Amino acid sequence: MVDQKARIHPARHGLPHAACVLGLCLLTACINSGKESDDSGDGDTGQAGSNRSAVADVLLVLDTSSSMAGALGETGVQASALIDALGLAPAADVQLALTTTTADDQRGDGLDPGEGGLLIAAPIDVGSPDAATTLREQVLCKTAFWPSDTPRTNSGEITDCSGPPSDEVITQEYLDCVCGFDQWKSTSEGSGIEEHLESALMALCRSVDAPPAACSEPTSIFSSTSDTRNDSWLRPDSTVHVVIVTDEGDSSRRIPQTGQGSDEATAYLEAFAQFDQDIVVSVIGPLYDPDSDAQPRCLSGAGFGGYLVDRFFDAVTQTDGLYRFIVEETQDGGCTAAAFTDHYAALAQRIRGE
Numbered sequence: 001m002v003d004q005k006a007r008i009h010p011a012r013h014g015l016p017h018a019a020c021v022l023g024l025c026l027l028t029a030c031i032n033s034g035k036e037s038d039d040s041g042d043g044d045t046g047q048a049g050s051n052r053s054a055v056a057d058v059l060l061v062l063d064t065s066s067s068m069a070g071a072l073g074e075t076g077v078q079a080s081a082l083i084d085a086l087g088l089a090p091a092a093d094v095q096l097a098l099t100t101t102t103a104d105d106q107r108g109d110g111l112d113p114g115e116g117g118l119l120i121a122a123p124i125d126v127g128s129p130d131a132a133t134t135l136r137e138q139v140l141c142k143t144a145f146w147p148s149d150t151p152r153t154n155s156g157e158i159t160d161c162s163g164p165p166s167d168e169v170i171t172q173e174y175l176d177c178v179c180g181f182d183q184w185k186s187t188s189e190g191s192g193i194e195e196h197l198e199s200a201l202m203a204l205c206r207s208v209d210a211p212p213a214a215c216s217e218p219t220s221i222f223s224s225t226s227d228t229r230n231d232s233w234l235r236p237d238s239t240v241h242v243v244i245v246t247d248e249g250d251s252s253r254r255i256p257q258t259g260q261g262s263d264e265a266t267a268y269l270e271a272f273a274q275f276d277q278d279i280v281v282s283v284i285g286p287l288y289d290p291d292s293d294a295q296p297r298c299l300s301g302a303g304f305g306g307y308l309v310d311r312f313f314d315a316v317t318q319t320d321g322l323y324r325f326i327v328e329e330t331q332d333g334g335c336t337a338a339a340f341t342d343h344y345a346a347l348a349q350r351i352r353g354e
Contacts, residue, residue, distance in 0.1 A: 053278070055238040056094045056351050057123075058086075061200050062139070063246035064100045064114070064190030066147045067300070070337075071245060071326060073170040076139035076178075078344075080132035080163075085348035087126050094126040094351060097233045098138055099203045101246065103195035103253070104221055106188070111228050114143060114190075116221045117202025123233040133162075140170075141179035145189040150175070197268040197281075197315065198252040200242045204275055207234035212274035219253050240279045241351050247286060247326055249296070249308020263310035269318055282321035282347065283312045287328060287335075298327045298335035322350055 062072060075082075086094045098121070100114035113120045120142050124134050152172040158165070161177035175184040198220075205215035205222050207230040215222045234240065251257075254267035265281075272279040286296035288309045295306050316323045324343065327335050 053237055053239045054093060054353065055235060056241055056353075057234055057238040057277075058094060058096045058241045058243060058351060059200060059203055059233075060096060060098045061196050061203075061242060061244045061246075062098060062100050062143055063194055063196075063244075063248060064102065064143060064145045064187070065192065065194070065248070066145055066189055067247055068245075069144055069146055069150070069170075071247065072139055072144035075245065076136045076144065077164045077170065079135040079139065081344050082348070083126055083132040083135060085344040086351060087131075095123045095233065095235075096126060096131075096135060097123040097203070097230070098143055099199055100143065100190050101194040101196050101199050101244075101248075102191040103198040103202060104191065105225070106191060111221075111225055112188070116225055116228075117199050117204070117206050117230070118228055119203065119206075119230045119233060136178060140175060141184050142187065144184075145187050146175065146184055193251050194246060194248045195252040196244045196246060196250045196283075197265060197311070198254065200244070200281075201268060201271050203230060204234065204240070204272070204279075206230040208275065212271075214271035214274050217254065234277070236276065238277055239353070240275075240277045241321075242279065242281045243347070244281070244283045244285065244312070245326075246284070249286065249304050249306075250311045251308060252311075255311060263307040263314070265311045265315040265318070269315060272319075279319060280321045280350070281312075281315040281319045282350065283316055283323045284326050285309065285312055285323065287325045298329060322347060 060075075062068070062075070064072070086096075097119045098114070099117055099119055102115050103117070105111050105115055111118045121138050124131050124138070128134075150172055151169060155173070158171075158173045158177040161174055165171065165174045176182065178184075201214065202220070202222055205211045205220075205226075206228065211222070211226070215226075250265075252268065254271070255265065256262045286309050287298045288296040288306055290306065290310055290313055293306055295304060296309060313323060315321070324346075327337055330336050
């Protein structure tokens, strides 16, 4: 489902460095933060997954560059809200797994969790009593890269980190509480070449007993690492929801970087079609209007071509997913983290097929 509130081109296939401290630019971060583009209601173009399985396997593909610390911090801090939203349906059968946008072995010494589609940790059963705690720990302690300027208050140890930090700023003390002293420092910054769609494909390839031909393309890392598997995530009767959280465009290797087709996700949609499951792509990404923008808005660093974001729009549109902005513009021309009170509910509703 493509929502016109996010200014998605109805026939086509967002960012920014979130300048938020907690950056509420999280998983639900931009599920409903776009601006009205017309009077066409919510812009639904599909049937909200009416024929999809009630069993959902959700893959969070998280951008772990340093600019995403605020967004991933909010994803972890608000873990209970996401888990609660996903579990609203009495018969909900949903599990979550995490990987990153780093599609290769960065150090060349074997895949680390999150690289090449390898999961960060074991999948999370949304119905389990400790689901929120587990998700919080996986995001904050094992996934997000915390830059050296992560604040330390020197105001004493935090002993209760079951909810958001009291001052809405993720500090070293808060991370010590969630992860154990300095354990959050063990994560590495992700690749500067974010391959969201390639990473999602690699995660799928590592999760099936008989990987399809798309997994073994010459440019893929899969052939040399096929013995590294994602166990217990992908279930044969599930709908797969790939949820990308990023402030960058997609640079996946199977898409031409210039010329015809460089703005389309065709190569990955065709690869996804080789799996038995229905696969839905949703994105929380750059602030970008494909009708009028040459590149995303609200960038704090170097800009990049809008065609890298067009690929997201293509994947979202063709799979009946959701796209939301990770930041939004203010009336005075500035930029701020998107307001996402209803974001978790919107994404969870889509995942539940309602």
